[in-house]
Amino acid sequence: MRWTVCADRLDWGLIGLEVAERRKWCGDPAVPEGDELGFVGCAEDLDRSHLERRLRSAGFDPFAVPVVVLSEVDRSEPDRVRALLSAAGARSRHYPGSRPEHLKPVMPRVTSRRSLFAFMSPVYRSVPHPDPSTCGAGDGCRACVDTCPHNALEWSNGIVTHDRLACEGCGRCVAACPAGAMIDPRFTPSQLEAEIGGLLGAHAAPTGILWHCSRGAAPDPTPGWHGVAVPCVGMLMPHWIIGPLLQGAAAVAVAECNCGIEPDSDGRASAAVAAARRWLSAAGIGDAAARVQGGAGASPLRDGLPIRSAGIYGAHGAAVLADALGAAVWDDDLAPLGVISIDQEACTGCEMCATVCPSAAVESTGDAGKLELWFEPSRCTACGECVDRCPEDGAISLRRAVDSRELRDGRRRLVAHEVARCVKCGGSVAPKAALHRIASALGGDAALIKQISSVCLDCRGTTMVF
Amino acid sequence: MIEDTELARLRQGCYRVLSAGYGRPSVTRVEQIGAGVAALAAMGLDSFAYAPSVWAWVTALQGTPIGMVATEHVRLFGSGVDGALVAPVESQRLGVNLHGDPARYAARIEDVMRRAGVELRNDDKPPDHLLVELELASALCGAEAADRAAGGDGSRWLEMQRELIDVMTRWIPGFASEVADRDTCGALAALAAATEAFVIHESDMLRLLLAETRGGSR
Secondary structure, three states: OEEEEEOOOOOHHHOOOOOEEEOOOOOOOOOOOOOOEEEEEEOOOOOHHHHHHHHHHOOOOOOOOOEEEEOHHHHOOHHHHHHHHHHHHHHHHOOOOOOHHHEEEEOOOOOOOHHHHEEOOOEEEEOOEEOOOOOOHHHOOOHHHHHOOOOOEEEEOOEEEEOOOOOOOOOHHHHHOOOOOEEOOOOOHHHHHHHHHHHHHOOOOOOEEEEEEOOOOOOOOOOOEEEEEEOOHHHOOHHHHHHHHHHOOOEEEEOOOOOOOOOOHHHHHHHHHHHHHHHHHHOOOOOHHHHEEOOOOOOOOOOOOOOOOOOOOOOOHHHHHHHHHOOOEEEOOOOOOEEEEEOOOOOOOOOHHHHHOOOOOEEEEEEOOEEEEEEOHHHOOOOOHHHHHOOOOOOEEEEEEEEHHHHHHOOEEEEEEEEEEOOOOOOEEEEHHHHHHHHHHHOOOHHHHHHHHHOOHHHHOOOOOO | OEEHHHHHHHHHHHHHHHHHHOOOOOHHHHHHHHHHHHHHHHHOHHHOOOHHHHHHHHHHHHOOOHHHHHHHHHHHHHOOHHHOOOOOEHHHHHOOOOOOHHHHHHHHHHHHHHHHOOOOOOOOOOOOEHHHHHHHHHHHHHHHHHHHHOOOOOHHHHHHHHHHHHHHHHHHHHHHHHHHHHOOOOHHHHHHHHHHHHHHHHHHHHHHHHHHHHHOOO
């Protein structure tokens, strides 16, 4: 990474990094030719929209280029500056690229008299958008739609449409998506992991990670702690909060949400913090309150946990964390994993649960006159889509829990149904339980019931059963 | 900061230059496109998020031998040799294969043309061809700019632009993705990507402009 830095407010000789120093760079942010560029400006002076225009002129995606803005406090600590640059560089290398659908234009507030007759250049915010190649909307999943507090997402005919102007970029849909298909290009799991790794790798002393909201002002730096921005703290799940501890952080905390866009964000974040502590306690980590603190610097930092793991912020990160933390049984309303069970008597084998499951935790297999439904606990994110879409009351139930016994045992069979055979070709007609259900719904029409239950779909048009 | 009228002119120019990309490629046209984008840059193109994709297209176009672009243009948008046809025509992408259905799309565009007081002089392209739709949107932006310059708010023209863009955002992403899969020279894939980026941006920009016009927030 070739860093171009503003040399107005900082003596870069003290930092000990190879950088290109430029006087007055913040006021006139020139972009040099070449690739792998990064910039460091001063919080007080940098005109970011001007820099973004220059970056576009030079052919760069402004979201891809790391721009570190140093505050007065940051500049007083060379270690801190090195860590911030290391983290920004690492994050940039994991930038996945954005699509036009990820960019929301926002008009800055109009303040000047002149601007009454003029159009302000928009600034751009990244917003999440579903990746159609992995999105489960085609099979009926609406997890993102159900969680959006701004009604910016809509499900119609198997497609999720996204109203960018209504979207506030809170990121809750990203956290809720069981398939990891909802992508905000500035906050992908691999970027977060790389950024936290960069911050922690730059310090030998115990370091804390403070999650904070990207849409409000960053919290004032606390010695020994580094901030990591997420779209909003209201999106944080227990395993995300715990995640930095398994990357070597001594402690984690969540800053108060100061953007005020979703009033319930602080309540959600507090609940997730409490759940993270309960999970750690259930896993036998005694000092959970010191590891997941009430605020940055609430209690002294000690050495990090002796456990390490990667991939905690992805769609199946909760299972990765559960595996790393070891034996634990934690039943909780906020547990990010689920355990499915099916009542053999109530289930008709319609396979709706397997069809709709966006993370392929429930699957169906059919062989030799038998239909089986299988469950893979490490893939279940407790989204509840299977329960919501099941047409039979009480046939399927979800237990929100991290259960290491289930995870250890792995894939298991939920239910098996005998399948009726076609009297003409011998192929499959339907599970017998489903045919009984249809028969009871049709009442006494014996001829129709016999026709439906005796021949398969392929033969139904050409075969009459008497 | 860009004057409202200048913004309409910039958007007019963007539609125009993209539209030129769907015409038959020639050395002169490539030069005109290069000059057009340079003029747009002077008007503030780089303030907008779609600018890198427009630059990427111009770079790809200027870096590809014109014969190769012309061949690929025929293969993709013309005769569709070796099954590569990706028709840049709205009814071909949104319409169902029923008698009279393509005409419904063409009639909708012709209706906008009639209300805007413009007519199609060159009839070798159907009214719902992407080139024609982009030209029409360009003309509507020009009318908006003239209205604003005369003291109006341009809302009548913005509404018509929105009628066009709402449908374009439904089919252009799929079109761009198919062109990206089939184009072997890169220049047409870059053109389709730039069109997609611009059209998606326009759908948001028009909503912002209309909200300001209706709400009188300024």
